[in-house]
Amino acid sequence: MKLSIRDFKQLAELIHVNYGIYLKEEKIPLVEGRLRQVLVDQQFESYAEYIDYLKTEKTGHAIQTLINKITTNHTFFMRETDHFNFFREEVLPELLQSKQDKDLRIWSAGCSSGEEPYTLAMIIDEVLGEQKKYWDARILATDLSQQVLESALQGVYSKDKVDSLPPNWRLKYFSKLSSDEYSLTESLRQEVIFRKFNLMEEVFPFRKKFDVIFCRNVMIYFDMETKKKLVEKFYDITNQDGYLFIGHSESVNRSESKYHYIRPAVYRKL
Structure with missing residues (x-):
């Protein structure tokens, strides 16, 4: 089965409208390759039939x-390490001093398999x-994919992933399951609340605003208008003096956004 341009456009439109993800025509081979087995397993005779079923x-x-x-969902512990260093050395001490209610609110949006929020939990x-x-x-910690959320909840990671962490963290926060697998301690796993969430929701349903939002390497999938609207929604639910961290390959349009640029891929609501 081949994915025609016509069927690809229908599929891409369905994904864009519901999830904000923008797929260019150059992604046809990738999409075709990733969905081929789905069509075989579920006995669809064409991509057109599959798309009708999705609708x-x-x-x-x-x-x-x-x-x-x-x-x-490619991620790893301490990805873009300078962000975590800045969070530890600048952002967190400042928040600990200013938050009289001792209520620290942090959101890892697009958390994938959990390495980012668990890294933040270890630092805190x-x-x-x-x-x-x-x-x-x-x-x-939120993500679109139920599959990666279930993996994150388990808190089990390969030796290769855990080896990138400081030795004292490996000893304190992990237990060895086998020669190639480590499990996060239950106490640390309880520090992260995982939820399925679509960033394309018109209104974010959070009672309180966030002091820090990490949304890194997520907006690379969005077109300019979708990015702009998402950043506006992030701004609205960021506390005064709060921070937004994005991926180093991403950017916020400083002429359009109310966020203030602090350093590469870090913005603040002032």
Whole structure:
């Protein structure tokens, strides 16, 4: 089965309208390759038939499978390390001093398999130390893909991934399951709340605003208008003096956004 340009455009439109992900025609081979087995397993005779099914299927399972196949969930602990260093050395001490209510609100948007929010949780645990019991410092971590969220909840990672972390973190926050697998401690896993969430929701349903939002290497999938609207929504739910971290390959249009540029891929609501 070949994915025609006509069928690709229908599929791309369906994904863009519902999830903001913008697929160019050059992605046809990639999409075709990732979906071929889905069509075989579910006995569809054409991509057109599959697309019709996506539009009418009511449980949401088919569209979730599509999103799991289309999105790339490549991440690792301490990715873009300078962000975590800045968070530890500048952002977190400032927040700990200014937050009189001891309510620290951090959102990892597009958390993939959990390495980013768990890295933040380890930093917070280390910096707060004995004072942690006085703080509400759990992290909200969201993603479109139920598949990666289930993996993140398990908190099990390969030796290669864990080896990139400082030795004291490996000892304190992980237990060895086998020669090639490590599990995060239950106490650290409880510091992160995982939820399925679509960033294309018109209104973000959060009761309180966030002090820090990490949304890194997510907007690379969006067109300019979608990025602009998303950044506006992020701004609206960021606390005054709060931060937005994006990927180093991404940017915020400084002439259009109310955020202030702080350093590469870091913005602040002032």
